[in-house]
Amino acid sequence: MSDFNLMEDKLSNAQIAWRAAQDIEDGSYVNLGIGFPELIAKFQPEGRDVTYHTENGVLGFGAAPEPGQEDWDLINAGKKAITLKPGASFFHHADSFSMVRGGHLDLAVLGAYQVAQNGDLANWRVGSKGVPAVGGAMDLVHGARRVAVITDHVTKDGGPKLVETCTFPLTGVGCVTRVYTSLAVVDVQDGHFVLREKLPAISMEALQAVTGATLHTDGPVGDLIVPEDL
Amino acid sequence: MSDFNLMEDKLSNAQIAWRAAQDIEDGSYVNLGIGFPELIAKFQPEGRDVTYHTENGVLGFGAAPEPGQEDWDLINAGKKAITLKPGASFFHHADSFSMVRGGHLDLAVLGAYQVAQNGDLANWRVGSKGVPAVGGAMDLVHGARRVAVITDHVTKDGGPKLVETCTFPLTGVGCVTRVYTSLAVVDVQDGHFVLREKLPAISMEALQAVTGATLHTDGPVGDLIVPEDL
Amino acid sequence: MNKVTSTTAEAVASIPDGARVMIGGFGGSGAPIELIHALIDRFRATGSPKNLTVINNNAGNGSIGIAAMIKAGMVAKMVCSFPRSSNAEAFNEKYLAGEIELELVPQGTLAERIRAAGAGIPAFYTPSSYGTELAEGKPTEEFDGKMYVRERWLKADVALIKGQKGDPMGNLTYRLAGRNFNPLMAMAADRTVAQVAELGKPGSIDPEQVITPGIFVDTVVEVPEPQQEEVLVRTGVVY
Amino acid sequence: MNKVTSTTAEAVASIPDGARVMIGGFGGSGAPIELIHALIDRFRATGSPKNLTVINNNAGNGSIGIAAMIKAGMVAKMVCSFPRSSNAEAFNEKYLAGEIELELVPQGTLAERIRAAGAGIPAFYTPSSYGTELAEGKPTEEFDGKMYVRERWLKADVALIKGQKGDPMGNLTYRLAGRNFNPLMAMAADRTVAQVAELGKPGSIDPEQVITPGIFVDTVVEVPEPQQEEVLVRTGVVY
Numbered sequence: 001m002s003d004f005n006l007m008e009d010k011l012s013n014a015q016i017a018w019r020a021a022q023d024i025e026d027g028s029y030v031n032l033g034i035g036f037p038e039l040i041a042k043f044q045p046e047g048r049d050v051t052y053h054t055e056n057g058v059l060g061f062g063a064a065p066e067p068g069q070e071d072w073d074l075i076n077a078g079k080k081a082i083t084l085k086p087g088a089s090f091f092h093h094a095d096s097f098s099m100v101r102g103g104h105l106d107l108a109v110l111g112a113y114q115v116a117q118n119g120d121l122a123n124w125r126v127g128s129k130g131v132p133a134v135g136g137a138m139d140l141v142h143g144a145r146r147v148a149v150i151t152d153h154v155t156k157d158g159g160p161k162l163v164e165t166c167t168f169p170l171t172g173v174g175c176v177t178r179v180y181t182s183l184a185v186v187d188v189q190d191g192h193f194v195l196r197e198k199l200p201a202i203s204m205e206a207l208q209a210v211t212g213a214t215l216h217t218d219g220p221v222g223d224l225i226v227p228e229d230l
Numbered sequence: 231m232s233d234f235n236l237m238e239d240k241l242s243n244a245q246i247a248w249r250a251a252q253d254i255e256d257g258s259y260v261n262l263g264i265g266f267p268e269l270i271a272k273f274q275p276e277g278r279d280v281t282y283h284t285e286n287g288v289l290g291f292g293a294a295p296e297p298g299q300e301d302w303d304l305i306n307a308g309k310k311a312i313t314l315k316p317g318a319s320f321f322h323h324a325d326s327f328s329m330v331r332g333g334h335l336d337l338a339v340l341g342a343y344q345v346a347q348n349g350d351l352a353n354w355r356v357g358s359k360g361v362p363a364v365g366g367a368m369d370l371v372h373g374a375r376r377v378a379v380i381t382d383h384v385t386k387d388g389g390p391k392l393v394e395t396c397t398f399p400l401t402g403v404g405c406v407t408r409v410y411t412s413l414a415v416v417d418v419q420d421g422h423f424v425l426r427e428k429l430p431a432i433s434m435e436a437l438q439a440v441t442g443a444t445l446h447t448d449g450p451v452g453d454l455i456v457p458e459d460l
Numbered sequence: 461m462n463k464v465t466s467t468t469a470e471a472v473a474s475i476p477d478g479a480r481v482m483i484g485g486f487g488g489s490g491a492p493i494e495l496i497h498a499l500i501d502r503f504r505a506t507g508s509p510k511n512l513t514v515i516n517n518n519a520g521n522g523s524i525g526i527a528a529m530i531k532a533g534m535v536a537k538m539v540c541s542f543p544r545s546s547n548a549e550a551f552n553e554k555y556l557a558g559e560i561e562l563e564l565v566p567q568g569t570l571a572e573r574i575r576a577a578g579a580g581i582p583a584f585y586t587p588s589s590y591g592t593e594l595a596e597g598k599p600t601e602e603f604d605g606k607m608y609v610r611e612r613w614l615k616a617d618v619a620l621i622k623g624q625k626g627d628p629m630g631n632l633t634y635r636l637a638g639r640n641f642n643p644l645m646a647m648a649a650d651r652t653v654a655q656v657a658e659l660g661k662p663g664s665i666d667p668e669q670v671i672t673p674g675i676f677v678d679t680v681v682e683v684p685e686p687q688q689e690e691v692l693v694r695t696g697v698v699y
Numbered sequence: 700m701n702k703v704t705s706t707t708a709e710a711v712a713s714i715p716d717g718a719r720v721m722i723g724g725f726g727g728s729g730a731p732i733e734l735i736h737a738l739i740d741r742f743r744a745t746g747s748p749k750n751l752t753v754i755n756n757n758a759g760n761g762s763i764g765i766a767a768m769i770k771a772g773m774v775a776k777m778v779c780s781f782p783r784s785s786n787a788e789a790f791n792e793k794y795l796a797g798e799i800e801l802e803l804v805p806q807g808t809l810a811e812r813i814r815a816a817g818a819g820i821p822a823f824y825t826p827s828s829y830g831t832e833l834a835e836g837k838p839t840e841e842f843d844g845k846m847y848v849r850e851r852w853l854k855a856d857v858a859l860i861k862g863q864k865g866d867p868m869g870n871l872t873y874r875l876a877g878r879n880f881n882p883l884m885a886m887a888a889d890r891t892v893a894q895v896a897e898l899g900k901p902g903s904i905d906p907e908q909v910i911t912p913g914i915f916v917d918t919v920v921e922v923p924e925p926q927q928e929e930v931l932v933r934t935g936v937v938y
Contacts, residue, residue, distance in 0.1 A: 007782075018917035029675050031756050049461045051461065051675070054808060055807075056728065056879050057725075057876050057879050058675075058876050058877055059673045059675055060629070060667075066852040069895055072727050072728060072927045072928070072930060073727075073729065073730050073874050073875040073877040074728070074788050074875045074926070074931075075725075075726060075727075075876060077725075078703050079725075079726040079727075079728075079784070079929075083558070084667060085662075086661070086662040086663030086786045087461075087627055087628075087629035087631060087674065088663075088667045088668070089631055089665075089667050089670035089673040089674070090591070090667050090668050090873075090876055090878050091670075091673055092810075092878050092879060092880070092881070092882045092910075093725075093756075093807075093809075093810035093880050093883060093885055094810045094811055094813075094814040094883050095673075096807075096810070097579070097697070097806070097807030097810050097811060098575075098578055098579035098580065098647060099675055099676075100580070100807055101579060101580025101581070101825065101826060101827065102577070102579050102580040102647060103580060104580045104675050104676065105675075108837055109924060120830075126878065128784075130795075131783045131787070131790070131791050131794055131795070131801075132782075132783070132801075133780070133781045133782055133783035133802055133803070134780055134781065134804075134805050134833065135781040135782075135805075135806050135807070136805070136806040136807060137805075138781070138805035138807075138808070138827045138828045138831060138833065139805055139806060139807030139808065139825075139827045141781065142580070142827055143580050143826070148587070148781070156576070158667030164869060169831065169832050170830055170831045170832075171831065172829075172830070172831070173829060173830035173846075179562055179604075200528075206762050207536055208494075213746035223860060232482070241795075250800060252526045257700055259914050263628075279700045281700065281868070281913070281914070283914070284487065285567060285568075286486040286637055286640050287486075287637055287639055287640050288637050289912045289913070289914055290868070290906075290913075295590060300690060301636065302488050302489060302689070302690035303488075303489045303490065303636040303637060303638040303688070304489070304636045305486075305487060305489050305690075308488040309486075309488075309545070309690075314906060315901075316864055316899030316900070316901040316902030317700075317867075317902055317913065318902075318906045319867035319870055319904075319906050319909035319912040319913070320634075320636060320637055320639050320906050320907050320909070321639065321644070321909075321912055322571075322639050322640060322641070322643045322644055323486075323517075323567070323568075323570075323640050323641050323644060323673075324571045324572055324574075324575040324644050324818070326568075326571070327567070327568030327571050327572060327818070328550075328814075328817055328818035328819065328886060329912075329914055329915075330568055330588065330819070331568060331587060331588065331818060331819025331820070332816070332817045332818050332819040332886060333819060334817075334914050334915065335914075350591075356669035360544075360556075361543055361544045361545075361548070361551070361552050361555055361556070361562075362544070362562075362564050363541070363542045363543055363544035363545075363564070364542065364564055364565075364566050364567070364594065365541050365542040366541070366566070366567040367464055368566035368568075368569070368589045368592060368594065369566050369567060369568030369569065369587045369588045369665075372586075372587035372588055372819070373587070373819050381492050399592065399593050400517075400591055400592045401592065402590075402591070402592070402594075403590060403591035403592075403607075416660050421783075429488050434691060544798070572818070572820070576823070580825070580826065581811070581823050581824060581825060582824050582842035582845075582847055583823070583824045583840075583842060583847075584815070584820050584822070584823040584824070585820060585821050585823070586819070586820060588820065601822075602822065603821035603822060603851070606820075606821075608821055612842070614727075633907065634907070635907075636906075636907070639907075659768045659849065666877070667875075668872065668873070668908075669907075669908050
């Protein structure tokens with residue numbers, strides 16, 4: 001255990017996305033945040049029928065079109081070109097966010113700068129400099145039955161991203177229900193982090209050392225095992 | 231003047247509706263309340279293009295179909311069968327009342343039990359007995375640029391319907407802008423009734439005697455003249 | 461994803477006693493008569509569901525549909541804007557006898573409260589009913605010099621609605637003015653059951669022409685050539 | 700009823716200095732590029748309209764559309780949810796130099812505030828932004844154990860939108876995801892100007908397929924084969 005190298009042995013983004021994809025249930029409606037979370041769609045397990053929602057008013061979209069085949073009226077919230085699956089639909093922005101706030105989505109998956117042990121999320125700006133932009137993040141954290149985060153376990157300089165209290169500006173209060181990191185799967189429950197899975201190679205102590213708040217357990221901690229070739 | 235007979239010489243409902251129809255401008259969007267106000271559409275002056283709205287989600291409807299040609303999915307708020315004009319549209323109830331409350335209608339015309347000199351309207355129930363029903367009246371009195379009332383000038387037993395203060399339950403506060411009655415055309419302005427037109431045969435004194443609040447004038451009072459054969 | 465159920469009986473089988481049930485339609489236009497009648501059949505056979513709160517613009521006509529539910533004794537409360545109509549004896553008699561409760565809501569407020577429930581908006585301000593007895597006890601506030609009443613969202617356990625075309629994902633279109641409250645109720649209930657006149661494959665409805673996206677619908681049942689409430693009332697049908 | 704104007708120049712001719720202008724589209728999807736460029740042409744020729752407040756989800760990309768308006772110096776303030784993007788230098792430079800004001804609004808709140816304006820709802824409660832710096836100074840309230848922020852409607856003097864099919868009554872459809880904010884902005888502005896790719900006769904759009912009923916539209920101008928913002932940005936076009 002002592003030879004675990006935090007930077008070399010952690011999961012790749014693709015592996016984190018793969019792990020998050022395993023929890024998406026058949027028949028669910030899911031919104032994947034712009035960027036890293038969009039990766040999850042690539043790892044949707046066979047045989048599960050998942051309908052993807054995007055804030056700009058499309059339900060039931062599929063993969064990106066072939067290069068050169070883009071229709072720029074048909075994009076997702078990240079402004080990337082998409083395609084439609086049979087049974088897709090279009091609607092305006094107020095209806096789209098009715099789906100979000102109204103509790104109609106089963107799952108929203110977002111990126112994070114910080115997640116606090118009470119479920120607070122900070123993912124829209126890191127300070128007061130530069131041009132702020134919020135998009136749909138403050139809406140997406142409300143309404144979906146589950147709000148999950150996928151993120152590296154630590155910042156680029158090794159600081160914790162799972163913290164007691166967020167120091168960056170909040171996106172939402174007490175909204176995150178599960179975090180998939182490069183080292184572990186952690187639930188937010190009653191104001192605490194509860195560890196569900198961790199990489200077999202990392203010790204509890206080493207994991208706790210790179211986590212900014214106490215990791216509780218309420219039963220056996222599973223092994224976080226993902227395909228190696230991602 | 232003294233030989234004016236209030237019950238015999240007053241305007242018929244059709245004549246009141248005809249008078250109200252003369253004020254509907256070309257190109258306007260209009261909602262006519264259930265019942266008596268619906269008559270107004272019959273007297274729309276030639277050459278004026280008016281689009282009628284009905285609360286249950288139709289814009290641009292026309293006259294009733296021939297008997298036997300009714301399609302009961304195509305009705306107005308009074309649940310009467312209607313037809314469509316070219317350029318009609320359907321929408322759901324929330325969009326329909328967005329048109330009403332959002333100030334998109336140029337005119338709503340309603341019936342009344344009482345209108346007060348400050349524009350208060352009572353038209354949905356006369357007491358606390360029986361089965362109450364309000365429909366869209368409380369919405370229609372808000373949002374339209376002009377809210378007009380058509381009504382007999384007095385009740386069946388001769389009491390005033392234009393009053394200082396409504397005694398029946400209110401439909402809306404300060405909402406009526408003009409009243410077309412069987413004797414006169416009266417505006418509501420700054421908390422007063424202002425007489426615009428009256429039947430030539432009735433004296434000011436006789437008209438005031440059957441009106442429950444002071445009729446003001448702020449200029450010449452016109453003659454209320456309508457076709458006799460209606 | 462396949463939300464199709466083969467019979468109206470299955471479609472309404474799990475609605476419990478005491479449920480808040482939204483029923484689409486405005487008068488007979490867009491009213492899901494076959495779903496309502498399936499619910500009555502179940503009540504007659506099993507005694508359930510009873511003590512229902514029914515949310516609809518009206519309170520039933522004649523002796524079919526919601527009026528037949530009321531006559532059968534399944535309805536404890538109506539939430540509606542216009543219970544009074546020419547053939548509303550079923551409701552009127554129970555109401556005047558004190559046997560059914562009524563929450564009277566202005567029609568636009570009813571629509572907006574239902575839409576708010578579906579949109580995750582717990583409360584909003586409307587000018588409608590300000591200064592009237594229907595606003596008594598409700599918070600009021602002035603915005604830009606005009607007075608408004610605060611209204612709460614209106615949710616339901618189940619919505620029974622009527623579409624024209626449907627697909628297995630739950631996408632719906634509506635026929636003519638039969639749209640009315642149906643798309644709003646689909647958003648506002650925990651579970652939405654839609655009867656459709658035509659059931660097609662996924663993709664059979666142009667994505668630009670979908671009125672209710674499937675995310676708002678849980679169960680779809682095909683009822684070809686559905687009955688029209690107004691025709692049933694006019695021909696004196698008793699259910 | 701004929702709301703058709705023959706040129707984009709006429710369509711935007713009366714927009715005054717200081718106007719609040721809603722512009723439809725999400726990124727390049729559904730963006731009324733030709734109307735925006737007609738407005739820029741007018742500004743270059745006459746110096747008006749200037750000091751505009753522009754309401755859009757973004758703050759322009761590249762050197763065309765809203766970005767070109769900003770570069771031209773017509774825009775005093777942006778109201779948007781996501782001004783930061785890969786080609787948003789036009790806004791970024793002015794913003795960081797303190798030469799343009801920004802009101803940042805969560806995307807769902809932006810949509811709902813615009814919809815509320817169109818629907819006559821002066822204020823509503825939303826969970827979005829509760830507990831964040833974007834809710835500072837706004838009233839909050841608890842409903843059913845959850846906290847919400849009160850938001851006000853967002854109105855405009857003019858909306859510039861892009862439809863696919865249109866008719867002289869102002870009825871509109873939209874192409875694919877180009878719908879986005881367009882139908883909402885049509886409701887929320889005192890005057891709505893729509894460019895459409897195809898202009899047909901009244902009745903050429905099936906009444907069941909109208910997305911924006913004509914009552915929300917004041918001016919229609921046909922722009923066949925409209926340009927696509929994304930293509931213009933990618934090919935480096937400078938307007």
